[in-house]
Amino acid sequence: MKTQIPAPIIALIAKHMSQVKTHADLDSMFMYADAPGDPPEGSKPVKCQDWLRRTNVESSTPLAVLGKLIEEEMETPDDHHSQLFGSPPGSLSRETFQRKTKEVLERYDLVYRIGGKVQSAVGMKGATKSLSDLIKGRELISIDMEFERAIDNTNTEPREACSAACNILESLFKIMIDEEKLDKPAKQDLKNLWKPVAEYLNFDPKRIEDNDLRKILSGMHSIVDGVGALRTHASSAHGAGKQIYKLEPRHARLAIHSAHTLAMFVLESWDKRKDPGF
Structure with missing residues (x-):
């Protein structure tokens, strides 16, 4: 279900x-924002x-x-002019508008992010730990939220969402390699980081009856292989090459959910190896 303004x-x-x-300014702003229809x-x-009510509907x-x-x-x-002469009579200063907007968004569990993004703030309030800390502390719920943040971007920025999912896996694998003193691969990409992790956790399909x-x-x-390759070829992490993938939100969701399932299984398997009674 879409979230309305x-x-x-x-x-x-x-x-x-x-x-x-x-x-004229308003017309230009709304058109830039892809608001539907002609100026009312x-x-x-x-x-x-x-125009905003129509946006909610259409x-x-x-x-x-x-x-x-x-x-x-x-x-x-x-701007300098406003600082010298003040805002138009009866209007809010830009600073006041920014503060009030953030306050209202917060009441609706929304947050403004740099780059013109308004997103859900559910699960983000009070988040002070880094992804590394979450992984080290095995805070599965909070790691779930990191994937949810990636999901939040799938409709508007599917390439960036795929990149975020890959970054989470890379962080997980690097931390496990460091903590368990596994052999570090010369090339620190996702596929090569996965190899010592899979070996340590006995993820070799040939060993399973x-x-x-x-x-x-x-x-x-x-x-x-797929998430790492998608990030390299289609995400924003390495810039766009001559051939641009037509990455759609459904593709990004597939990659993120797949990465999420893998990350949770790796974490649980890691705990199981360290404590067989887990």
Whole structure:
């Protein structure tokens, strides 16, 4: 289910933008943000309200539109003219708009991120530990949330989402190699990092008698190959080459969910090896 732009945010934007922007500015901003349809008729406050309400109804990703719409106001400090002469009468300063927007978003479990992104903040509040700390502490729920953050980006940034999923696996494998003093591969890519981890955890399909489990373990090796290759060839991590993959959100979700399943099994198998009674 898509998350709609909260009504208080619509009211706040309509009030602020209508006082600091011209009609032409508003048209340009909404078009840049991919708001659906032509500019509504009416005054500037009415135009803002109607366009945002239409976005909630017609757009498949209203929060993506919202993020781009407020990007400039959220990331640019008050300009020199405003500092010298103040804001238009009755309007909010840019600093005040930024603060109020963040406060309203927080009430709806949303957060603004640099780059024009408004996303769910569920599971992010109070997150002070790094991914490395989460892995070392075997905090599976928090690691789940790291994958959820990747999922949040699949519709708008599938390439970056795939890159994030690969990064989580790489971090996991590097930490295990360090803690267990395994042989470090000369090349620190996902496929080579996986080899000592798989060997340490006895993930060699040839050693498994059960044919069904053997097939699943073989699939794990394919996941590592696929996620690593997808990141290299199609994600943003290494830049775009001459051939651009047409990576769609469904492809990104497949990669992320596969990486998540593998990461959880590796962590549980790691604990099982260290403590057979686990």
